[in-house]
Amino acid sequence: MHKTVIAVSGLAILLAAGYALAAAHSPKEHIEKLFEADADKDGVLTREEFVAGLSGHFDQLDADHDGRVSRADIEAMHAQGH
Ligand SMILES: [Ca+2]
Ligand SMILES: [Ca+2]
Numbered sequence: 001m002h003k004t005v006i007a008v009s010g011l012a013i014l015l016a017a018g019y020a021l022a023a024a025h026s027p028k029e030h031i032e033k034l035f036e037a038d039a040d041k042d043g044v045l046t047r048e049e050f051v052a053g054l055s056g057h058f059d060q061l062d063a064d065h066d067g068r069v070s071r072a073d074i075e076a077m078h079a080q081g082h
Pocket of ligand 2: 062063064065066067068069070073
């Protein structure tokens with residue numbers, strides 16, 4: 001039960017952080033996508049898993065891989081159909 005509360009509050013943060021990606025997916029698809037970051041598959045995201053997951057999102061957003069996300073990067077990502 002306690003784990004579920006942590007998972008849900010963590011998910012709320014993830015949903016906020018992943019807002020740009022959320023627009024392209026249904027809520028269920030988005031949750032599945034976010035929980036791809038659950039490396040040990042225990043059903044909850046630790047801070048490490050969360051950060052690693054966000055890092056993956058960052059890499060997705062950084063279309064030209066210069067280590068910075070610009071508006072052009074995000075526009076390029078959308079142009080690719082993501
Ligand atoms: Ca986990
Ligand atoms: Ca960039």
